[in-house]
Amino acid sequence: MRILLTGIPSYLQRTIAQVSGTTVVHRPYFDEASTKKDLISQIRRIANTGNYLIGEGAAESLRGHDVTYLPFWHLANNRGSEDLYERVNREFDLCVFASANLLRPGYSADLEAEVFAKLKMPVVVMGIGIQRKEGLKDLLPAGTLQFLEVLRKKESFFLTRGYFTAEFLREQGMKFVKPTGCPSLYFAPNEMKRSLSALANPGLAEAQKIAFGGYLGSVADTIVDAHALLKPDSVASYVVQDEVVAYNLALTGDDNDIVYDRASGRITGATEYKHSEKWQRKSELLVYFDTNQWRGAMSSRDLCFGRRFHGCIIGMQAGTPALMIAVDDRMREMLEFIGFPYIEAATWNRDADKRAYLSNFLAKIDTQAVIDRYCACEANFRTALRQIGL
Missing domain, CATH: 3.40.50 (Rossmann fold)
Known part of the structure; x- marks a missing residue:
């Protein structure tokens, strides 16, 4: 299976020099981060270094498949390019979107909605979760509601961080929803x-x-x-x-x-x-x-x-x-x-x-008891991947 992996990246994003079409060129080194200016720049690139673990865990779960990581910013910046999306839809069978706290009142997933509307393949949203429970249903921005609507209309799979997110997505009409935990847990x-x-x-x-x-x-x-x-x-x-x-x-x-x-x-x-x-x-x-x-x-x-x-x-x-x-x-x-x-x-x-x-x-x-629970969760995660074909 040819997999397009996007969303939250691993630390290897720091080596990306250029992206053209579906080709990603990596430098053989990391950018320097010794000065104040460079250190702040490197932190801004990921915003939260904990996200590196999410991207790394998602990528590790796909080991053994033909996987290409395309930065989400590349897909978003070129969402008006019919040539790019024609190529993406031709070259990949499945999209895996590494996610985190996407369901929150303060973030509108407008770009995600536009990008996934253009993909003509099944989408796996891995690691999606909430930021805050209180008032979530009434406070989600329009862009996020559109993102959910796009995925409701196509073959989509949601592997959530926990039970509350799974329950919420099922209420939104999503068909394949499995609480599996953050992918970093199984790295x-x-x-x-x-x-x-x-x-x-x-x-x-x-x-x-x-x-x-x-x-x-x-x-x-x-x-x-x-x-x-x-x-x-x-x-x-x-x-x-x-x-x-x-x-x-x-x-x-x-x-x-x-x-x-x-x-x-x-x-x-x-x-x-x-x-x-x-x-x-x-x-x-x-x-x-x-x-x-x-x-x-x-x-x-x-x-x-x-x-x-x-x-x-x-x-x-x-x-x-x-x-x-x-x-x-x-x-x-x-x-x-x-x-x-x-x-x-x-x-x-x-x-x-x-x-x-x-x-x-x-x-x-x-x-x-703690280890038994962890082993059961890991088995649940692997089973969900197999059900999707991964």
């Missing part, structure tokens, strides 16, 4: 199970080599977490995703100042952000544009902990135990579907002795 199943096996360890509450994730620059939550769990002489390691462009974590200095060491993934330049004065520990900010480097760095940690779903998933892909703090509906939907242990943000934030709370929480995890 490295053996390492995921190793991570889950290591999590039920109360001693992790005393770990000092922790990779934190959250919304630094917006709220002080991660700083509070680090103070609660780390000893005064420890270094708090925080992995940046989109904070530089979305949550006011600012790099100071001139555009051409060297602010990033790509070997270590560490931001070396000065930064400014809300609540930074509250730090009572040494801290470092890390950014990874290559998922292999990111996994390698997480493999040396004792624990990944925080409020970012994929910031913890990539640690699990490296076999490192990880625990998430659920902060919104999208995280809850994904976590409740896959059955991973997690802590509710409101509960965690108000607990006075966080280290003791964490130790007690970890001690109560039923490891076998």
Whole structure:
């Protein structure tokens, strides 16, 4: 089967030099990202480095097929080209669209609606999910409703992040809808199970080599977490995703100042952000544009902990135990579907002795039940792919 893969990309998008028709030319190197200007540019290209895991997981699930990744921006920018779409429809049998929080009030999928209306092939929307449950049915923009209408009229398959999204799409008249979880969950199943096996360890509450994730620059939550769990002489390691462009974590200095060491993934330049004065520990900010480097760095940690779903998933892909703090509906939907242990943000934030709370929480995890649930979800994902012909 000849598969057109588009939507959220893997980190290999950073090597794309040119796209012409259905041909993608890759450079044999990554763009430099050592200066302030270049670092911000690289972060803007993906907006959220966690998305790299979604694109990578979707691509991995298609291994063994004839797959070509065409950037969605190429399809959108050329939606007026009859020649391009004639060629696309001739050269491919199936389109797989790697998706994430597409169903949300603040995003109108006008371009997606136009592009998929031009495709004369079945479409698989993989990893689609919601941003917020409340009022979703009444608040979806017109472009997103049109996108759903386009797919309702053609042969389409929806692999959703969880149950709520599946229920919503069925109510919209979609025929093939399967809750399967985010495709990033099944990229490295053996390492995921190793991570889950290591999590039920109360001693992790005393770990000092922790990779934190959250919304630094917006709220002080991660700083509070680090103070609660780390000893005064420890270094708090925080992995940046989109904070530089979305949550006011600012790099100071001139555009051409060297602010990033790509070997270590560490931001070396000065930064400014809300609540930074509250730090009572040494801290470092890390950014990874290559998922292999990111996994390698997480493999040396004792624990990944925080409020970012994929910031913890990539640690699990490296076999490192990880625990998430659920902060919104999208995280809850994904976590409740896959059955991973997690802590509710409101509960965690108000607990006075966080280290003791964490130790007690970890001690109560039923490891076998968690692994059994994960294995069942992985089998469900593979079955859904086979049903589609993948």
